[in-house]
Amino acid sequence: MFEGQERFIVSHDWITIIFLMVLILLSLAKYLYSERFDKLFTLYYSDKYYTDYSNSRPLIFNFFHGLLLFVFIFNISLLIFYLLRSYNLMETDYNFLFYLKVLLVTILFVILRYIIGVFLGVIFEKTDQQNYLTFLKINNLGLMAIYLFPLLLIINYSPYSKQKFLLTLIALVLLVFAIIRSINVLKNDRLNFNTYFYLFLYLCTLEITPFIVSYKLLVK
DSSP, X not given: OOOOOOOOOOOSHHHHHHHHHHHHHHHHHHHHSXXXXXXXXXXXXXXXXXXXXXXXXXXXXXXHHHHHHHHHHHHHHHHHHHHHHHTTOSSSOOSHHHHHHHHHHHHHHHHHHHHHHHHHHHHXXXXXXXXXXXXXXXXXXXXXXXXXXXXXXXHHTSOHHHHHHHHHHHXXXXXXXXXXXXXXXXXXXXXXXXXXXXXXXXXHHHHHHHHHHHHHHHHO
């Protein structure tokens, strides 16, 4: 008579706390760096942000980038949590402890990506260029995470039956953002490799290695 439907019941209490933390981080960025925060939204159609802040010191380790990184970490880890839960990709309880594992792996990914970047910069004698590449990446990923925030809110408070569609849509949007970001990185490239092969090898090592390590840790 009635067919049973698989349901995932997840408490929204801790998720709401995550959203509040992200909102606080964004509010701080807007309050403390109002002009820079506004200019961040011009990244995908103008180079003005790069020209205004690429010579700032410190280039990478400043409070504004710290805020952006934590917004990225919280939002991406929450998106990964939703994807794994919606498609039931892992045999586990999708609770706060599992999200905490995803969060820690995401933090490890960011740290590992930076360490590998520094290592490659030293090996290829392109430390300054690598710092500039990291500057580009932090700001582009930070902007992507800001756009992701309202979409995560919609997913969280939508019926479970509609979440797969929304997640698929968001994945497509992120793919477009990633393509635009890659174009921006190459357009503003200061690595100056002699051939595209070495540039490709450099970027693949920089991007793929942290992803593989993080994936192995997450699925264990």
